[in-house]
Amino acid sequence: MATHRQPFEVIYASQVKQHLRVIERRHYALIRRTVEMQLQFEPDVETRNRKPLKRSVGLAARWELRCGPQNRFRVFYDVDHERHMVYILALGVQQGNRLFIGGEEITL
Numbered sequence: 001m002a003t004h005r006q007p008f009e010v011i012y013a014s015q016v017k018q019h020l021r022v023i024e025r026r027h028y029a030l031i032r033r034t035v036e037m038q039l040q041f042e043p044d045v046e047t048r049n050r051k052p053l054k055r056s057v058g059l060a061a062r063w064e065l066r067c068g069p070q071n072r073f074r075v076f077y078d079v080d081h082e083r084h085m086v087y088i089l090a091l092g093v094q095q096g097n098r099l100f101i102g103g104e105e106i107t108l
Contacts (some may be wrong), residue, residue, distance in 0.1 A: 007040040008079070012088045015102070019091040022103040027068055031091070034067040035075055039086045044079045061089045074099065 020028065038050060046052065049066040053076075061076035074092040079085075092101040099106045 005041055006084060008043055008084050008086045010035060010039055010086045010088060013090070016088055016091050019102045022100070023073070023091070023093060027073070030068060031073055031075070035065065035088065038065055038067075039077065043077070043086045059089050066094075 023031075038047075043050075044052075044063065049071060051064055051066075053062055053064055059076050060078055062078050063076070065075040065077065067073050067075065072094045074090075074094055075088060076090040076092065078087045078089060080087065090101050092099050092106065094100075
């Protein structure tokens with residue numbers, strides 16, 4: 001007998017719109033599709049591209065999802081099991097060993 005898993009609702013923080021402005025528009029659909037596919041079920045299960053953060057990036061995020069060409073996009077999020085929600089808190093771009101969120105470099 002198959003069990004029905006309730007999907008998590010994905011909520012984007014308002015500042016994510018500003019973070020998207022520095023990313024080419026052609027990547028938007030890929031990022032959104034990856035977020036929905038990867039975080040709808042078991043968003044806090046570690047995978048090759050989904051990891052718990054070992055240190056804070058100045059956000060309330062506890063998780064990071066990597067996606068896009070060469071995994072250069074970083075989606076920072078937190079999970080609320082009680083409400084069954086995933087909160088997308090920031091979207092960044094990794095360039096070499098540097099991370100940019102909204103065009104500003106973030107120190108890791």
